[in-house]
Amino acid sequence: AQTVTQSQPEMSVQEAETVTLSCTYDTSESDYYLFWYKQPPSRQMILVIRQEAYKQQNATENRFSVNFQKAAKSFSLKISDSQLGDAAMYFCAYRGTSYGKLTFGQGTILTVHP
Amino acid sequence: EAGVAQSPRYKIIEKRQSVAFWCNPISGHATLYWYQQILGQGPKLLIQFQNNGVVDDSQLPKDRFSAERLKGVDSTLKIQPAKLEDSAVYLCASSFGWDVIFFGQGTRLTVV
Numbered sequence: 001a002q003t004v005t006q007s008q009p010e011m012s013v014q015e016a017e018t019v020t021l022s023c024t025y026d027t028s029e030s031d032y033y034l035f036w037y038k039q040p041p042s043r044q045m046i047l048v049i050r051q052e053a054y055k056q057q058n059a060t061e062n063r064f065s066v067n068f069q070k071a072a073k074s075f076s077l078k079i080s081d082s083q084l085g086d087a088a089m090y091f092c093a094y095r096g097t098s099y100g101k102l103t104f105g106q107g108t109i110l111t112v113h114p
Numbered sequence: 115e116a117g118v119a120q121s122p123r124y125k126i127i128e129k130r131q132s133v134a135f136w137c138n139p140i141s142g143h144a145t146l147y148w149y150q151q152i153l154g155q156g157p158k159l160l161i162q163f164q165n166n167g168v169v170d171d172s173q174l175p176k177d178r179f180s181a182e183r184l185k186g187v188d189s190t191l192k193i194q195p196a197k198l199e200d201s202a203v204y205l206c207a208s209s210f211g212w213d214v215i216f217f218g219q220g221t222r223l224t225v226v
Contacts, residue, residue, distance in 0.1 A: 004156075033212070035214075037217075042219065043203055043205075043219055043220040043222070044217065044218075044219050044220075045157075045205065045207075045217035046217075047214055047216075050214060091156055091157075093156075095212075095215070097212065100145060100162070100169075100209065100212060101147065101159045101162050101169075101170055102147075102157075102159070102207075102215055103159075104156030104157050104158075105156055106155060106156050107154075107155070107156050
């Protein structure tokens with residue numbers, strides 16, 4: 001079974017600075033997808049960024065980028081120029097191609113200080 | 115494009131009572147998921163439907179939880195009877211093929 005581990009229960013960053021959230025996963029599959037979701041207090045799970053495992057190039061979405069290390073099974077999220085609106089719980093998630101369900105990590109609470 | 119709709123947003127019930135949640139996925143999305151998210155944890159898949167059929171219900175407590183998806187569109191998740199440990203947020207999600215999974219706003223259930 002696939003597992004996803006987020007080792008940082010909480011992180012904090014100053015507004016306009018950069019923060020990196022860590023994620024590792026375990027799988028025996030060669031083709032899969034990785035995601036970072038953001039969950040604010042409203043509970044809505046919002047997609048931040050996704051990465052296809054067969055792509056070597058790291059995904060980027062505006063201020064959000066990932067460092068995908070397939071051999072190390074590592075998938076970290078970098079948030080540049082942090083904004084107050086980035087404060088939320090962030091979940092790393094794995095999606096294999098066999099059944100397509102998402103397996104989530106435990107989450108990291110991100111606090112942004114003004 | 116309308117998102118995944120869920121109702122109710124909040125529900126408080128006493129233990130041993132029953133409760134039902136409703137979900138309407140994004141139009142055209144064949145795959146529908148129900149997740150349970152206990153406070154402070156990541157969501158856990160309860161059941162996954164592909165059109166009308168169940169793909170994965172391995173973590174659904176079948177003695178008290180049931181779910182159905184009639185006509186491959188709307189879905190309901192029922193708990194009967196509820197236990198204190200069922201207090202959680204219940205998230206419905208849908209997807210088209212292997213594309214992104216979109217989530218609803220969830221139902222916060224409190225069992226007292």
